[in-house]
Amino acid sequence: xxxxxxxPTDLTFWSFVDYAxxxxxxxxxxxxxxxxxxxxxxxxxxxxxxxxxxSSVHRPRGLTWPGFRVIFALWLAGPMExxxxxxxxxxxRAALSALLNTLERDGLIVRERAExxxxxxxxxxxxxxxxxILGGFRAHNRRESAWAEALxxxxxxxxxxxxxxxxxxxxxxQAKFRS
Amino acid sequence: xxxxxxxPTDLTFWSFVDYAxxxxxxxxxxxxxxxxxxxxxxxxxxxxxxxxxxSSVHRPRGLTWPGFRVIFALWLAGPMExxxxxxxxxxxRAALSALLNTLERDGLIVRERAExxxxxxxxxxxxxxxxxILGGFRAHNRRESAWAEALxxxxxxxxxxxxxxxxxxxxxxQAKFRS
DNA sequence: CCCAATTAATCAAACCTTTGATGATTTAGA
DNA sequence: TCTAAATCATCAAAGGTTTGATTAATTGGG
Numbered sequence: 227x228x229x230x231x232x233x234p235t236d237l238t239f240w241s242f243v244d245y246a247x248x249x250x251x252x253x254x255x256x257x258x259x260x261x262x263x264x265x266x267x268x269x270x271x272x273x274x275x276x277x278x279x280x281s282s283v284h285r286p287r288g289l290t291w292p293g294f295r296v297i298f299a300l301w302l303a304g305p306m307e308x309x310x311x312x313x314x315x316x317x318x319r320a321a322l323s324a325l326l327n328t329l330e331r332d333g334l335i336v337r338e339r340a341e342x343x344x345x346x347x348x349x350x351x352x353x354x355x356x357x358x359i360l361g362g363f364r365a366h367n368r369r370e371s372a373w374a375e376a377l378x379x380x381x382x383x384x385x386x387x388x389x390x391x392x393x394x395x396x397x398x399x400q401a402k403f404r405s
Numbered sequence: 406x407x408x409x410x411x412x413p414t415d416l417t418f419w420s421f422v423d424y425a426x427x428x429x430x431x432x433x434x435x436x437x438x439x440x441x442x443x444x445x446x447x448x449x450x451x452x453x454x455x456x457x458x459x460s461s462v463h464r465p466r467g468l469t470w471p472g473f474r475v476i477f478a479l480w481l482a483g484p485m486e487x488x489x490x491x492x493x494x495x496x497x498r499a500a501l502s503a504l505l506n507t508l509e510r511d512g513l514i515v516r517e518r519a520e521x522x523x524x525x526x527x528x529x530x531x532x533x534x535x536x537x538i539l540g541g542f543r544a545h546n547r548r549e550s551a552w553a554e555a556l557x558x559x560x561x562x563x564x565x566x567x568x569x570x571x572x573x574x575x576x577x578x579q580a581k582f583r584s
Numbered sequence: 585c586c587c588a589a590t591t592a593a594t595c596a597a598a599c600c601t602t603t604g605a606t607g608a609t610t611t612a613g614a
Numbered sequence: 615t616c617t618a619a620a621t622c623a624t625c626a627a628a629g630g631t632t633t634g635a636t637t638a639a640t641t642g643g644g
Contacts, residue, residue, distance in 0.1 A: 233483075245481070246478075257546055260553060264556075264564060265553075268450065270572065271569075275448075275571075277581065278578075282581045302432075303425075308592080308593075314421040319592075319593065319594090328630085344592095344640090346593085364433070367436055367441055370441055371437040373571065374443055376573065376575075377570060377574070382440075386442055391556060393449065399554065460632085488622070498624090499604095499625085504601095525622060
């Protein structure tokens with residue numbers, strides 16, 4: 227817009243990060259290029275992995291990615307209150323509410339009123355839900371393995387360490403969290 | 406479900422990864438725990454960063470996260486064909502098509518038929534779109550900086566390197582890509 | 585003991601995404 | 615040259631997300 231340096235004609239999902247960082251530095255000299263590159267790359271890598279998992283494993287089995295996340299959480303930590311499910315599967319209470327309609331309709335989970343607090347909801351897997359996660363997770367984990375093979379074991383460790391450190395910094399960064 | 410080891414009562418978005426990996430190993434001994442931990446952590450870290458950027462920067466300014474991505478791509482690499490915009494902003498052609506309706510209605514972008522190929526669409530920012538990205542990106546980049554401060558400069562570099570290596574492995578992993 | 589503030593869940597409207605189908609154009613091969 | 619295959623964009627249906635109400639139940643001072 228400001229300058230008319232023609233962008234390379236062969237821009238791809240991959241090469242765009244480098245191009246974008248350089249161009250942004252020219253347009254806006256005050257930009258924090260390293261931070262920009264980090265967030266851009268983080269977003270891209272994740273989006274590739276998740277798209278692969280969802281489209282190659284879960285959709286063909288009749289689950290969406292969010293649906294899988296909920297069933298997965300209930301498999302490992304359920305039965306539990308809806309509030310907790312929302313928290314650990316990383317979605318808002320409202321989003322979970324909508325999602326549960328589908329999962330309940332498909333017979334994968336059961337909604338029940340909690341004993342101790344009649345406002346609260348107790349969620350649990352049905353037999354069908356249990357079956358779905360068992361088969362789905364094996365396939366899911368095989369794809370995770372395939373992705374992980376790109377890195378050496380120490381590199382995987384280091385990646386996890388850095389991501390955890392990044393998340394831990396969210397407090398200092400005063401990040402906004404999902405309510 | 407199989408075993409009835411009660412999950413810790415204080416499960417949070419953060420602590421769930423450790424808990425889940427351990428529990429999955431007990432339920433399914435053949436699981437690739439390292440790969441599972443890597444993908445789970447990657448997903449969580451990204452989701453925190455993106456949620457913060459979207460809810461604290463873009464939504465208050467009237468843009469969704471996908472809307473921002475498109476305007477951002479057009480700012481740096483535009484004007485360009487819709488096909489390229491979809492590619493570099495990481496969405497399918499169909500998703501972009503729907504998104505453009507909103508952006509066009511809000512007067513941020515212009516859709517035009519391409520000269521050389523009457524099937525193709527040429528996209529460009531309007532003055533309003535240009536204004537939106539200038540202000541929005543400054544605030545966006547400030548939040549990126551705040552996140553990046555959690556890591557040392559060399560750590561940021563290493564994180565980016567590892568993420569790029571992971572993405573490069575998608576070929577070997579035979580990952581499915583967005584069409 | 586009672587009412588105000590909180591908290592759990594849901595609803596509603598607006599949006600974005602996915603897959604699969606349909607309409608135009610363009611390209612390539614017989 | 616002309617038709618079959620490929621390509622670009624859009625549509626349609628089903629689903630999930632966000633923010634901002636709204637309803638029901640619980641809690642905590644006064």
